[in-house]
């Protein structure tokens with residue numbers, strides 16, 4: 302197949318999923334064309350049948366705001382036409398599904414007698430639960446989702462939210478996120494020279510959180526949980542990532558007098574290596590449709606303490622792979638963390654179960670699901 306993929310290239314899990322999907326599809330022999338405003342960050346290695354098309358932005362004094370959606374549409378039209386693509390897969394609905402819809406209509410008009418391009422939209426999270434509900438986007442989102450030839454959501458929660466929030470009657474296929482269980486493997490990632498002793502003393506546990514530090518991730522709750530855990534057991538906190546909440550979080554650490562135990566790592570490529578030296582992953586999010594970073598942790602045998610929002614209970618099995626608690630209940634999350642970190646036998650069982658659960662989301666299996674879905678939509 303000849304597949305166009307559009308995603309946010311630099312920020313967040315939807316871009317990671319889209320890029321890893323494209324890379325795996327290319328390795329399976331498909332021709333994959335990424336269309337975005339920058340090279341997707343995970344697209345670092347050269348693969349023959351992967352192509353990257355940058356959306357060219359034109360600025361004009363009249364345009365106070367960049368007209369990205371239109372520029373993206375025009376680029377999609379060009380790439381489809383000159384590379385004879387079969388489908389465009391839009392990751393994160395805003396504005397990608399809308400641009401793809403427009404591109405399809407333009408191409409229909411241009412190529413009256415030839416096969417029309419198919420549009421597949423994958424819903425990832427805040428495109429549905431937060432941003433998409435804003436009055437400035439809602440009607441366009443509903444229309445663009447309804448007009449897609451195929452729609453997938455990364456969890457059952459997100460599928461149900463889409464149907465109810467937008468009052469849409471449409472088949473939405475749940476295709477969960479996936480993980481490379483070979484790369485995210487505790488034993489092999491631990492051999493790359495990222496040593497626990499560089500981060501913590503022998504008797505200290507390492508708690509970790511990775512995200513883009515947006516308010517929905519509740520980084521300050523991460524710090525509050527850690528602070529309560531540290532009152533009971535020796536521990537360190539590693540915070541990976543960067544974003545709008547960082548300064549406030551640093552301030553809170555100073556206020557709580559725990560700065561020397563918290564390491565802000567900034568954006569990192571070697572997530573698997575850091576997870577491989579960690580004991581517990583914290584994800585107290587306010588909303589989370591899937592929780593890809595928790596899956597990365599689980600694949601590295603790191604149990605997860607998370608909130609019970611969104612799709613998290615579909616991933617993190619309470620009392621097996623970690624614990625879930627009500628959003629904002631940092632007291633309970635800290636209690637769960639201490640319980641797990643002080644009971645070696647229980648911890649071992651949870652770590653093993655976390656890895657087994659991650660294997661359920663194995664990359665090969667889930668990419669098969671996408672391939673079958675593409676085939677189904679192309680037959681329509």
Ligand code: GMT
Nearest residue numbers: 313314315425426427589590591592593
């Ligand atoms: O929706 C977002 O906040 C952005 C998006 C992203 O690009 O990071 O995150 C969502 O997609 C991820 C990949 O499918 C999911 O693992 C995240 O749970 C989801 N984030 C939220 O729902 C907050």
